[in-house]
């Protein structure tokens with residue numbers, strides 16, 4: 001070691017799948033640049049895998065593989081631990097073990113952070129170590145660091161995001177080709193976007209975990225996955241997508257986090273947004289997060305939200321930061337939950353609905369439908385009627401109302417004799433109120 005050279009920082013990588021293999025590759029390929037940027041060599045000292053002879057997308061240097069993840073995570077000489085196994089256990093025990101043993105941790109594990117983040121943040125604070133997780137939300141897109149650092153002097157009021165690539169691919173396909181949900185899902189699976197079991201993506205669990213993480217950071221409060229209202233896209237029909245098209249809108253699965261005088265809300269559901277909205281131009285498996293804050297106004301973050309290599313980019317960015325902090329014997333900003341705001345139930349959240357209804361085409365029908373909305377305290381923004389012989393289609397877009405009032409209106413409509421069928425119900429976001 002030359003004079004003044006720093007001792008190497010030792011890194012353990014837990015998991016060598018899609019993301020882990022790319023982290024290992026980049027650690028090798030970029031070793032020189034990483035050393036220059038950190039100010040000390042960053043040395044890979046172990047990679048925990050489930051099977052030593054398993055197939056891998058990267059060649060791991062001799063002697064580094066182990067199946068003893070906990071042994072590696074808690075090794076006394078390890079400074080930095082990267083957790084890219086995923087899921088709740090053993091990931092949680094491994095992260096807690098690493099922190100207790102004095103290592104700093106970088107993880108991409110949104111499921112764990114959304115379920116039990118506070119336990120991990122408290123362990124990091126107690127140990128005086130960093131816990132960074134930029135890769136957990138919207139993959140390569142820098143969004144957590146901007147919320148935690150760049151916007152720390154502003155007041156974020158709203159975060160609106162397309163944070164799941166699989167569902168965005170499916171909805172985009174339905175929009176551009178007129179395909180139904182199942183057909184679009186099949187294509188997403190063939191192209192390797194959707195997993196064999198696509199439930200976490202399609203039913204919105206993945207996006208809900210990310211919404212919890214975004215809301216916690218944006219509003220300095222603790223929001224967990226259980227607090228997030230969630231609806232997936234499996235019920236979105238070709239008719240919904242066509243109805244959106246007629247309104248010059250497009251259907252997207254959105255994660256929506258909002259600050260209101262009563263508290264905060266976090267929800268994930270499909271919604272129609274105008275084609276003129278910046279999020280409408282997010283196509284394929286891309287992600288984007290739209291942030292509104294008091295002083296800055298509107299900001300948009302866009303890029304690849306998934307994939308081994310893009311996600312590894314975010315992991316390595318965090319690794320450089322926590323490595324620098326280690327050298328400087330300091331830690332970055334920890335959890336910020338001082339505002340401790342209440343999380344509102346979905347029924348209390350203000351939303352707007354688009355409702356398409358097949359009705360008998362006769363006198364008084366329009367008035368009766370409008371009355372059903374009025375009976376629930378919901379004011380209408382637009383009503384469009386299209387006659388089709390004996391029956392007619394009415395398309396109603398409401399003004400903002402409590403979600404509970406809107407869903408009660410839809411239930412009432414469904415029970416009306418003049419209503420043949422409610423053919424499409426979808427929330428509306430991103431337009432004029």
Ligand SMILES: NC(=O)c1ccc[n+]([C@@H]2O[C@H](COP(=O)([O-])OP(=O)(O)OC[C@H]3O[C@@H](n4cnc5c(N)ncnc54)[C@H](O)[C@@H]3O)[C@@H](O)[C@H]2O)c1
Nearest residue numbers: 015016017018019048049050069084085086108109306307
């Ligand atoms: N793939 C992406 O696009 C993406 C994007 C953002 C975040 N993430 C997150 O990154 C993490 C990893 O995702 P992935 O796509 O690489 O998953 P993956 O399934 O490809 O990789 C996980 C690896 O961990 C291994 N593993 C399981 N149990 C283990 C154990 N006890 N010890 C050692 N290894 C073990 C598995 O064999 C597998 O190779 C997850 O938290 C995921 O949510 C992934």
Ligand SMILES: N[C@@H](CCO)C(=O)O
Nearest residue numbers: 163164165166305306
């Ligand atoms: N399954 C996720 C991966 C990134 O978290 C997606 O489709 O966006």
Ligand code: NA
Nearest residue numbers: 134137139141
């Ligand atoms: Na990110």
